[in-house]
Amino acid sequence: MVNVVASNEGDVPENFTVRIYHNSTLFGTFDVVNLNPGANLTIVFTWNTSDVAAGNTYALKAEASSVPYESNLTNNLLSPRPSSSSPGRTRDPRPPPRSTWSAGSRVRATS
Secondary structure (H helix, E strand, C coil), X not given: CEEEEEECCCCCCEEXXXXXXXXXXXXXXXEEEEECXXXXXXXXXXXXXXXXXXXXXXXXXXXXXXXXXXXXXXXXXXXXXXXXXCCCCCCCCCCCCCCCCCCCCEEECCC
C-alpha cells in the first residue's frame, strides 16, 4: 500500500483527482470531493505489482489535478528527488511531505 496526503491550501472547498504512478505507469486514481480549506485527506492506494519485474527499482509519483483559479501548480506534484543514498547526489534539505510515503521513495519489487 502507498499512502498519499492530499491537502486543500485554498479558501473554498475543492474537488480534484489524485493520480499515482510507478515510473510513468499510472496505477491508481482517487477523486477527492469537497475537501474543506485547510483540510488534509490520507488516500491509500494499493499497488498490484504483478505487472512489474521483480528485483527492479521504481520511482513513485503522485499528482493532483488543478482546480479553478489555482495560482500555485508547483505543489500538485509529489515526485522523486535525490536522497543521501544516491551516489554523487546531495541530500535534499527540504523536509519530507506529511505522508507515510515521502517524495523520492524508490521501491524494489520482489517475487
